[in-house]
Amino acid sequence: MTIPEHFPEQVVEDALAAFSGRPENLLQMLIRIQAALGHVPVDVMARLAQALALPLARIRGVVGFYAFLSETPQGLYRVRFSDNITDRMQGGPALLEQMCRRLWLEPGHLSEDGLLTVDTTSCTGMCDQGPALLVNGLAIPRLDPARIDRISDLILARTPLADWPEALFQVDDNLRRRDRLLDHDLAPGxxxxxxxxxxxxxxxxxxxxxxxxxxxxxxxxxxxxxxxxxxxxxxxxxxxxxxxxxxxxxxxxxxxxxxxxxxxxxxxxxxxxxxxxxxxxxxxxxxxxxxxxxxxxxxxxxxxxxxxxxxxxxxxxxxxxxxxxxxxxxxxxxxxxxxxxxxxxxxxxxxxxxxxxxxxxxxxxxxxxxxxxxxxxxxxxxxxxxxxxxxxxxxxxxxxxxxxxxxxxxxxxEAGTAKSSGTKLLSVAGDCSRPGIYEYPFGVTVAQVLADCGAEDAQAVQVSGPSGVCIGREGFGRRIAFEDLATAGAFTIFNSQRDMFLVARNYTRFFAHESCGFCTPCRVGTAMLKNIMDKIEAGHGTPYDLAEIEQLDRVLQTSAHCGLGHTACNPTLDTLKAFRPAYERRMTSLDFEPAFDLDGALAKARQMTGRDDAGAHLSLKDHP
Ligand SMILES: Cc1cc2nc3c(=O)[nH]c(=O)nc-3n(C[C@H](O)[C@H](O)[C@H](O)COP(=O)(O)O)c2cc1C
Ligand code: SF4
Missing domain, CATH: 3.40.50.11540 (NADH-ubiquinone oxidoreductase 51kDa subunit)
Known part of the structure; x- marks a missing residue:
C-alpha cells in the first residue's frame, strides 16, 4: 500500500461524482481526497476549482481552515493524540513521546521516509476511555505502552488500516445510569x-x-x-x-x-x-x-x-x-x-x-x-x-x-424541575472509578453524581466543558438544571492531587488553538490569554497579569463575534476564584515582569562567544 496507488485525477473525479459535483459539498469532497491522498495537493484544488466554478483561493481557504485537511503531504499514516486534559491526566503525552521515540520522528513533522506524521489534536470525545488517538481519523481508545508498541509495529510494517486488529478500534458505550431516554421502549417508527x-x-x-x-x-x-x-x-x-x-x-x-x-x-x-x-x-x-x-x-x-x-x-x-x-x-x-x-x-x-x-x-x-x-x-x-x-x-x-x-x-x-423538564445525559470523566454516561432527571445535585460515579476525593468539577463553569467543593450541593448549572453534558472531575492551574492552562490553549481567527478580539485575546498562562507557568506572573486576564474577559465578553470568544476566559476566571493559591504560588514577584525573557534570549550568543560574565547578561534587575 503506497500513495501512488491512488491517481489524483481519478480521486478528484470520484469525489466530484460521489457528491454530485455540487459546490456546497466541497468540504465532503476535500475530506475524501485527503483520505485517499494523505493531503490535498494544489493541482487537485485547481481541478476542483474548475469543475465547481469556484475561485482557487476559496478552496485553499477551506483546506487551510480545517485541522484535518492539509495542502502538504502528511504521510500514509496520520496519527493524532487527543490533547484534552483527561487524556493528559491518563498519560497521553508520555505515550506520544514513546511512539515518537519508537518511530524516530518529531511530533508535527512528516517522517523522513514520508510514512507518517504524529501530532496532537483537541479532545476526541473519548474521555471515558482515554488516552486516545486517531489514526487516519479512526479512534483508538484505552492507550497504554503495549498498545503504542502494537500500533508502531503495524505502521512500520505498513499494514493497511483495514488489516489492523478490530479490537484496537473498539469504542465502548459505558452506559452507567439510564432513565427515560436511555431506557425507552420505542420501536423504529x-x-x-x-x-x-x-x-x-x-x-x-x-x-x-x-x-x-x-x-x-x-x-x-x-x-x-x-x-x-x-x-x-x-x-x-x-x-x-x-x-x-x-x-x-x-x-x-x-x-x-x-x-x-x-x-x-x-x-x-x-x-x-x-x-x-x-x-x-x-x-x-x-x-x-x-x-x-x-x-x-x-x-x-x-x-x-x-x-x-x-x-x-x-x-x-x-x-x-x-x-x-x-x-x-x-x-x-x-x-x-x-x-x-x-x-x-x-x-x-x-x-x-x-x-x-x-x-x-x-x-x-x-x-x-x-x-x-x-x-x-x-x-x-x-x-x-x-x-x-x-x-x-x-x-x-x-x-x-x-x-x-x-x-x-x-x-x-413528569421528570425534572419546573424550568428543566425531562432528563439530561452527563458525560462523566476524570478522577472517578466509573466514568461513562449517566442519565438523570434534571435537578440532580453534583454531589449525587460524584457519589454514583465513585469520585471520592473530588476538589473540583468542570461542568459543561471549558466554556462552562468550574465549581469547587462549596458548589457540590448545586443542581444540574437550567435554573442552576446549565450544561451541554460534560462533567469532568478533578481530585485533590490535581493542579487546577494546569487544568485552566490546558483549556486556555484549547481556545487559542480553536479560535477561528475571524474577529480580532478573540484571535488576539485568546492568544494573549494563553501567553499570560504560559508566563505564569514559567514563574514570571505577577498580580498585573491577573488583572490583565479580567480586562481581557471584559473585552471578549463585549466584542467577540461568537460564544467561543465570550467564554474563553471562563476557566481562568473560575479557577482564579476557587483555586487562587494555585496561581499565587507560581508568582515570585509583585512587580510587572515581561513575558519575553530578554536575558534568556541572549544565552545562545553567550554560548557562542564563550562569555558568562555580568556584562554579558541583560536583565531588568542588572540594568534598572
Ligand atoms: C463555540 C460553540 C460550539 C458549540 N458546539 C456545539 C456542539 O458541538 N453541539 C451542539 O449541539 N451545540 C453546540 N453549540 C450550540 C449551538 O450553537 C446551538 O445552540 C445548538 O446546536 C442548538 O441545538 P439545541 O437547541 O438542541 O441545543 C456550540 C456553540 C458554540 C458557541
Ligand atoms: S469569537 Fe468566534 S468568530 Fe470570533 S474569532 Fe473567536 S471563534 Fe471566530
Missing amino acids: DALRTALARGRTGDREAAANARSWREGMPGGQGPLATLEEIKHSNLRGRGGAGFTTGLKWEACRNAPGDARYVVCNADEGEPGTFKDRVLLASQADLLWEGMTVCAYVVGARQGFLYLRGEYLHLLQPLEASLARRRRAGLLGRDILGQAGFDFDITIHLGAGAYVCGEESALLESLEGKRGIPRNRPPYPVSHGYLQRPTVVNNVETFCAAALVARHGGDWYR
Whole structure:
C-alpha cells in the first residue's frame, strides 16, 4: 500500500461524482481526497476549482481552515493524540513521546521516509476511555505502552488500516445510569406513527382549533398537534444554550419559503463531552425518528447529520441504519404510507474545527465553506442552510423530541424541575472509578453524581466543558438544571492531587488553538490569554497579569463575534476564584515582569562567544 496507488485525477473525479459535483459539498469532497491522498495537493484544488466554478483561493481557504485537511503531504499514516486534559491526566503525552521515540520522528513533522506524521489534536470525545488517538481519523481508545508498541509495529510494517486488529478500534458505550431516554421502549417508527395518528384524531385542543399552516400539508392537523406536544413538554435544547425546542420548530415552520431543512448538530467538540457519541452509537433510530418528526412538523424534505470528523468510526453504522429505515419506509417518499410525507437524511462529516459546533458556523461548513460564525440575526430558523428556514438541534434534543412525540408533553414533564423538564445525559470523566454516561432527571445535585460515579476525593468539577463553569467543593450541593448549572453534558472531575492551574492552562490553549481567527478580539485575546498562562507557568506572573486576564474577559465578553470568544476566559476566571493559591504560588514577584525573557534570549550568543560574565547578561534587575 503506497500513495501512488491512488491517481489524483481519478480521486478528484470520484469525489466530484460521489457528491454530485455540487459546490456546497466541497468540504465532503476535500475530506475524501485527503483520505485517499494523505493531503490535498494544489493541482487537485485547481481541478476542483474548475469543475465547481469556484475561485482557487476559496478552496485553499477551506483546506487551510480545517485541522484535518492539509495542502502538504502528511504521510500514509496520520496519527493524532487527543490533547484534552483527561487524556493528559491518563498519560497521553508520555505515550506520544514513546511512539515518537519508537518511530524516530518529531511530533508535527512528516517522517523522513514520508510514512507518517504524529501530532496532537483537541479532545476526541473519548474521555471515558482515554488516552486516545486517531489514526487516519479512526479512534483508538484505552492507550497504554503495549498498545503504542502494537500500533508502531503495524505502521512500520505498513499494514493497511483495514488489516489492523478490530479490537484496537473498539469504542465502548459505558452506559452507567439510564432513565427515560436511555431506557425507552420505542420501536423504529413508533413516534412517527403516533404523530401521524394525531393528525387523524387531533388530540390536543390547540391543534384541533388551529389552521393548517400550509395548503395540502400531509397529515392534516398532525404536525400542529405534535408541535403542541413538543411545546407543552417544555423541552429545551441540549446543546448548551437551552433554547425552547417547540418555539424553534414553530419559528421555522412559520418562516416564509418553501424549502426547509432539519440539521442535527453532532459536532460535539466541547472537551469532556461524549454523550452524543454514545447516543449515535446506541440510539441512532431514536435520533432519526426525532429528526423525521421535526421534518413532519416543519415541512422539511431534507435533513443533515453533521458528524464531527473525530467520530468517523460511526459513519458506516449510521449509514447502515439510515439504509434500514429507508427499506422500512421510515425515510424516503410517502413515509409510512402518508402521501406527500417525503424526507431523507444525509450525513456530512466535519474536519476538526470546534467552532463548527456553533450553529451558524456549522451551516457554513455544511455549505462547504470555512466554518466562520455568521452575523445573527437573522437566525437559522429563517435563514439557515442555503439561507432557507432550518432547524438546528443537538443529538440529544432530537432523541428527547421523539420520546415526546410518542408519549406526550405531560409524560415528559413528569421528570425534572419546573424550568428543566425531562432528563439530561452527563458525560462523566476524570478522577472517578466509573466514568461513562449517566442519565438523570434534571435537578440532580453534583454531589449525587460524584457519589454514583465513585469520585471520592473530588476538589473540583468542570461542568459543561471549558466554556462552562468550574465549581469547587462549596458548589457540590448545586443542581444540574437550567435554573442552576446549565450544561451541554460534560462533567469532568478533578481530585485533590490535581493542579487546577494546569487544568485552566490546558483549556486556555484549547481556545487559542480553536479560535477561528475571524474577529480580532478573540484571535488576539485568546492568544494573549494563553501567553499570560504560559508566563505564569514559567514563574514570571505577577498580580498585573491577573488583572490583565479580567480586562481581557471584559473585552471578549463585549466584542467577540461568537460564544467561543465570550467564554474563553471562563476557566481562568473560575479557577482564579476557587483555586487562587494555585496561581499565587507560581508568582515570585509583585512587580510587572515581561513575558519575553530578554536575558534568556541572549544565552545562545553567550554560548557562542564563550562569555558568562555580568556584562554579558541583560536583565531588568542588572540594568534598572
Ligand atoms: C463555540 C460553540 C460550539 C458549540 N458546539 C456545539 C456542539 O458541538 N453541539 C451542539 O449541539 N451545540 C453546540 N453549540 C450550540 C449551538 O450553537 C446551538 O445552540 C445548538 O446546536 C442548538 O441545538 P439545541 O437547541 O438542541 O441545543 C456550540 C456553540 C458554540 C458557541
Ligand atoms: S469569537 Fe473567536 S471563534 Fe468566534 S468568530 Fe470570533 S474569532 Fe471566530
